[in-house]
Amino acid sequence: MHPILFRIGNITIYSYGFMMVVGILSAILLTIYRAKKQGISEDVVMDIAIYGVIAGIIGAKLLFLIAEAPYIFKNPAVLKDMITGGFVVYGALIGGVLAAYIYCRIKKVDFLKMFDIAAPSIAIAQGFGRIGCLFAGCCYGRETTSPFGIVFKNSPFAPNGVKLIPTQIISSVGDFLIGFILLYFSTKTNKKGQVAGLYMILYSVGRFFVEFLRNDPRGNVLFLSTSQFICIFVFIIGIYVFNIDKLRRS
Template identity: 55%
Template sequence: MKNELIKIGPITIYGYGLMIALGILAAYVLTEYRAKKLKLESEKISYLAIWGVGGGILGAKLLYYITEIKEIVANPKVLLNISDGFVVFGGIIGGILGGYLYCKRSNLKFLKYFDLIMPAVALAQGFGRIGCFLAGCCYGEETTSSIGVVFKQSNFAPNGVKLIPTQLISSGLDFLNFLVLLYIAKNKKVDGQVAGFYLVFYSAGRFVLEFFRGDLVRGTVGIMSTSQFISIFTFIMGMILVLVTGNRHLHEAAQ
């Protein structure tokens, strides 16, 4: 609701940036803790995080450029604004690719570390969506419902009208995803299951929530938003990963 949280002289602390920073810090601390607990190579977590975050930023920016290709062609100066314009799904895909490349480079078992990091990713997303709420981006459609929120100083959301708080709903789903993934991680039988369920849960939630989004800067593919279109494929990928790893466990248990 208010992006400028603290202002001391020329220094301004913005809610969006603060929540992103808290999310990344919480994700890192959690991942390193769980790596030590699981007797994995915790000293490599910082490098894995750098590759993952780097890939995530590049992926999020690239997908944003793809969704805004018409505007970029009309006004190439849009490319100079590197601080705004990121698409979460691009960040997820780019982050996974960055993590995969680091694991290959360092001879780490990708699925094991994929499982390790995805609950932390869901946790970071929960914080990030709170940041979206403070900034007013990723807002919902107009509503007369009692759950509606009114922005007064947002540079993104329309001010003075009731909007569905899709940011907070998304944040709640992310935190719930985090807790469920931790439970699955404690009871998993084979590597890859946690990551697979992350893709399934996040994709399903995002697909449904997109129907209630009010911001138009997301791109479209036919009648679907870009994120809904990608959600279909990531959901299928997640289901395949869950089923393939589950069948592998059953096959190994039968031997």
């Protein structure tokens, strides 16, 4: 597709990185807007965003290296290239959420309330990120004869000249849909944890099934991909978080 968005002199702007920045900025602005309505300052949101992004990048890289560990052990020379390329979205989510939790504990901010506020923004940011995947050609799908298949012509990742299932588009539309569902649901509930829990449930279910359509190299746990394996735990935790208000009162 268009892995390189444009060049300015010797500076190259890559589509994937650009869309990631768009997603992060959109998430920050939306979260600030919603947080102010809940009496949470912009400084808190910015602090969590900065620490979350840093921890997310580290988490995404670590999970990628863990998932690819068997291949790295067999081919140690590839580690040099993998240090600069390759990320796993779930690693970014885990790292970002963990950083936010630690920050909230230190600053005595209600973590679940903050998670409820940020959850729709996270989903929407992921939607933009998947558009970046489409431009780059990563996270590609299986070969297909469907008229809805897409053909990459200049991708450094996906096989070029072959019709593939548009998993990036499916994921992006799903993420945006989850974001809008959460925004609507947040106006219908005042129970702590339900928006965050619903995000975890919807995302884990959607990601689990999209994984069956993908054909890019990924780590595995038995017969499941690494992400599918994580989805099971995220789904269970999501159900718990969704009902945490009820459980605390019982």
